[in-house]
Amino acid sequence: EADIYQTPRYLVIGTGKKITLECSQTMGHDKMYWYQQDPGMELHLIHYSYGVNSTEKGDLSSESTVSRIRTEHFPLTLESARPSHTSQYLCASSEFSGNTGELFFGEGSRLTVL
Amino acid sequence: AQSVTQLDSHVSVSEGTPVLLRCNYSSSYSPSLFWYVQHPNKGLQLLLKYTSAATLVKGINGFEAEFKKSETSFHLTKPSAHMSDAAEYFCVVSVGTGRRALTFGSGTRLQVQP
Numbered sequence: 025e026a027d028i029y030q031t032p033r034y035l036v037i038g039t040g041k042k043i044t045l046e047c048s049q050t051m052g053h054d055k056m057y058w059y060q061q062d063p064g065m066e067l068h069l070i071h072y073s074y075g076v077n078s079t080e081k082g083d084l085s086s087e088s089t090v091s092r093i094r095t096e097h098f099p100l101t102l103e104s105a106r107p108s109h110t111s112q113y114l115c116a117s118s119e120f121s122g123n124t125g126e127l128f129f130g131e132g133s134r135l136t137v138l
Numbered sequence: 139a140q141s142v143t144q145l146d147s148h149v150s151v152s153e154g155t156p157v158l159l160r161c162n163y164s165s166s167y168s169p170s171l172f173w174y175v176q177h178p179n180k181g182l183q184l185l186l187k188y189t190s191a192a193t194l195v196k197g198i199n200g201f202e203a204e205f206k207k208s209e210t211s212f213h214l215t216k217p218s219a220h221m222s223d224a225a226e227y228f229c230v231v232s233v234g235t236g237r238r239a240l241t242f243g244s245g246t247r248l249q250v251q252p
Contacts, residue, residue, distance in 0.1 A: 030181075066244040067182075067228070083238075114181055126172065127240075129181030 030130035045100045047115035056098040059114040105137045140165040144243035157216040161229035171212040172230040224250045
């Protein structure tokens with residue numbers, strides 16, 4: 025069973041607030057990902073990390089930022105939340121080599137901005 | 139660049155009848171292919187994967203998929219649907235490494251009627 029955890033699972037906040045979505049994995053994986061998923065829709069990559077101190081923007085433009093100071097931790101931050109940020113955010117990890125596509129997902133953080 | 143098309147956005151079957159979820163891909167190189175399942179308010183879980191070994195791949199919960207290079211397809215099947223199979227299913231193609239390696243399909247929602 026995968027060991028990747030996201031907190032909070034659900035968050036309702038007001039416009040303009042700063043939020044951080046936490047993601048931690050205990051598998052020692054180098055690659056980590058943040059996906060954004062609207063209800064019933066496909067996943068869009070918003071951030072990607074090859075390893076410590078290595079991050080890239082994904083294919084979908086996002087106002088969020090990420091950091092990767094430790095291998096196991098990949099938090100996502102929104103400095104000033106807006107209603108357009110309402111969505112589900114999924115964190116995932118994979119091994120650096122081998123089967124690139126085998127991702128392990130957290131259960132997601134569902135964000136609602138009022 | 140690779141792409142993946144899930145041919146049905148919704149599939150409805152009766153419990154005990156066969157399941158077929160269709161996925162076509164395009165890729166300039168030999169791909170790895172994956173099926174993931176997402177239950178409501180959960181992250182994605184790997185069902186099965188093809189990585190250039192046997193073309194008929196067996197996964198968890200009785201699902202299997204066959205890689206057909208001539209048809210560029212990787213359809214997911216199950217002989218007999220169970221109520222617990224109701225979920226969203228994503229086909230994923232993976233080529234190479236890096237953040238552009240993975241491409242997700244748009245998903246197929248499977249409904250299972252009693």
